Amino acid sequence: xxxxxxxxxxxxxxxxxxxxxxxxxxxxxxxxxxxxxxxxxxxxxxxxxxxxxxxxxxxxxxxxxxxxxxxxxxxxxxxxxxxxxxxxxxxxxxxxxxxxxxxxxxxxxxxxxxxxxxxxxxxxxxxxxxxxxxxxxxxxxxxxxxxxxxxxxxxxxxxxxxxxxxxxxxxxxxxxxxxxxxxxxxxxxxxxxxxxxxxxxxxxxxxx
Amino acid sequence: xxxxxxxxxxxxxxxxxxxxxxxxxxxxxxxxxxxxxxxxxxxxxxxxxxxxxxxxxxxxxxxxxxxxxxxxxxxxxxxxxxxxxxxxxxxxxxxxxxxxxxxxxxxxxxxxxxxxxxxxxxxxxxxxxxxxxxxxxxxxxxxxxxxxxxxxxxxxxxxxxxxxxxxxxxxxxxxxxxxxxxxxxxxxxxxxxxxxxxxxxxxxxxxx
DNA sequence: CTTCGAAAATGACATATGTCATTTACAAAA
DNA sequence: TTTTGTAAATGACATATGTCATTTTCGAAG
Numbered sequence: 001x002x003x004x005x006x007x008x009x010x011x012x013x014x015x016x017x018x019x020x021x022x023x024x025x026x027x028x029x030x031x032x033x034x035x036x037x038x039x040x041x042x043x044x045x046x047x048x049x050x051x052x053x054x055x056x057x058x059x060x061x062x063x064x065x066x067x068x069x070x071x072x073x074x075x076x077x078x079x080x081x082x083x084x085x086x087x088x089x090x091x092x093x094x095x096x097x098x099x100x101x102x103x104x105x106x107x108x109x110x111x112x113x114x115x116x117x118x119x120x121x122x123x124x125x126x127x128x129x130x131x132x133x134x135x136x137x138x139x140x141x142x143x144x145x146x147x148x149x150x151x152x153x154x155x156x157x158x159x160x161x162x163x164x165x166x167x168x169x170x171x172x173x174x175x176x177x178x179x180x181x182x183x184x185x186x187x188x189x190x191x192x193x194x195x196x197x198x199x200x201x202x203x204x205x206x207x208x
Numbered sequence: 209x210x211x212x213x214x215x216x217x218x219x220x221x222x223x224x225x226x227x228x229x230x231x232x233x234x235x236x237x238x239x240x241x242x243x244x245x246x247x248x249x250x251x252x253x254x255x256x257x258x259x260x261x262x263x264x265x266x267x268x269x270x271x272x273x274x275x276x277x278x279x280x281x282x283x284x285x286x287x288x289x290x291x292x293x294x295x296x297x298x299x300x301x302x303x304x305x306x307x308x309x310x311x312x313x314x315x316x317x318x319x320x321x322x323x324x325x326x327x328x329x330x331x332x333x334x335x336x337x338x339x340x341x342x343x344x345x346x347x348x349x350x351x352x353x354x355x356x357x358x359x360x361x362x363x364x365x366x367x368x369x370x371x372x373x374x375x376x377x378x379x380x381x382x383x384x385x386x387x388x389x390x391x392x393x394x395x396x397x398x399x400x401x402x403x404x405x406x407x408x409x410x411x412x413x414x415x416x
Numbered sequence: 417c418t419t420c421g422a423a424a425a426t427g428a429c430a431t432a433t434g435t436c437a438t439t440t441a442c443a444a445a446a
Numbered sequence: 447t448t449t450t451g452t453a454a455a456t457g458a459c460a461t462a463t464g465t466c467a468t469t470t471t472c473g474a475a476g
Binding site for chain 2: 094097099102106108109112113115116118119120121122123124125126128129130132160161162163165193194195196197198200201202204205
């Protein structure tokens with residue numbers, strides 16, 4: 001018998017989910033939480049096999065709650081539900097170690113997803129997989145403003161990360177070579193880097 | 209009722225899988241193929257909901273067969289089985305549009321995986337997900353041997369792509385700075401690049 | 417018009433880098 | 447043992463790079 005905890009801040013949704021899952025003979029909904037905070041508390045007392053959790057909630061959201069629950073030592077497999085494609089979250093969900101990420105819309109497949117997750121597999125909604133390659137590549141959003149990087153400097157960064165020399169950059173941007181040199185220097189200072197190679201590394205690791 | 213086709217060049221394996229799946233009341237094994245070629249033929253005549261297929265087979269391998277089957281217009285969800293972690297294939301499997309990639313070892317979870325896949329979800333073996341971020345980012349184009357790049361040189365490349373100077377690299381590898389300089393020079397020649405920055409770019413674009 | 421400030425440019429300098437010819441070290445092969 | 451081949455090191459050199467102080471340009475604000 002698979003024991004499940006449902007977490008959703010919309011009572012209608014959590015109710016529906018409960019009905020769907022309780023209808024299965026091999027699945028038992030042991031608890032229903034209405035918030036991330038409640039989920040954290042219940043998780044340790046109920047200790048379910050699977051946690052079906054909405055990822056977007058008021059207050060503590062799904063990933064935060066999951067992080068806490070895992071930190072508390074729960075062995076539960078966490079299955080995230082999302083209304084549509086909340087791109088932003090999937091990356092974090094994977095990092096945390098979630099075992100599933102599926103779309104609320106097709107709740108018909110929920111029971112089989114729960115079983116698959118309970119048996120150690122990871123499940124992703126059909127559409128999610130297709131986007132996976134792109135989503136995973138996404139870096140932590142680099143905000144040029146935060147480092148006082150101007151538009152022109154951003155352009156220089158890209159050209160450096162393309163392997164161009166100062167001279168080549170100057171020709172491409174219609175500037176003097178010395179100017180480019182100064183710009184690179186200023187960029188390096190702002191980003192606390194040492195040389196253009198480190199700048200290229202920074203670009204590929206944090207920006208692209 | 210979910211109709212399934214099994215593909216594996218090892219009769220013992222395909223037999224076992226058939227027994228496991230036929231044991232489920234809602235799953236029916238409609239066909240068993242012993243090779244990729246046979247799978248392609250059978251797929252169009254049997255038209256199963258799910259194809260459970262070994263990825264590593266003699267002759268036409270799993271991904272090739274899958275590619276052909278999909279091209280032939282089958283709507284079957286394809287679930288790849290792999291003996292261990294065949295890293296190389298998962299990338300291709302995802303590109304093709306496979307719906308699952310799980311480890312043969314835990315065949316106990318196979319039925320639930322089949323159901324999940326049949327209902328439109330995508331399933332990955334537990335260990336696979338953890339490696340997913342790395343695997344997806346891998347660019348499979350670069351072969352060090354093709355460019356005569358030795359192991360030590362490969363190490364240097366990585367350190368350059370980490371933003372280290374020749375001096376820092378030399379300390380890390382217990383070599384003279386001049387030696388590192390020569391190695392970098394030789395690498396640049398082999399890869400037809402101009403400077404270390406281009407090398408870093410190459411690394412991030414073609415290798416990592 | 418003048419003033420002001422940012423962007424662009426210049427020149428000088430120290431250092432890092434890449435290339436090349438040559439030498440040394442050392443282990444495998446003869 | 448000698449020979450040989452390769453990795454490692456050295457030294458010399460030209461060039462690219464990064465930093466800094468200073469100057470020029472030029473458009474907007476006064």
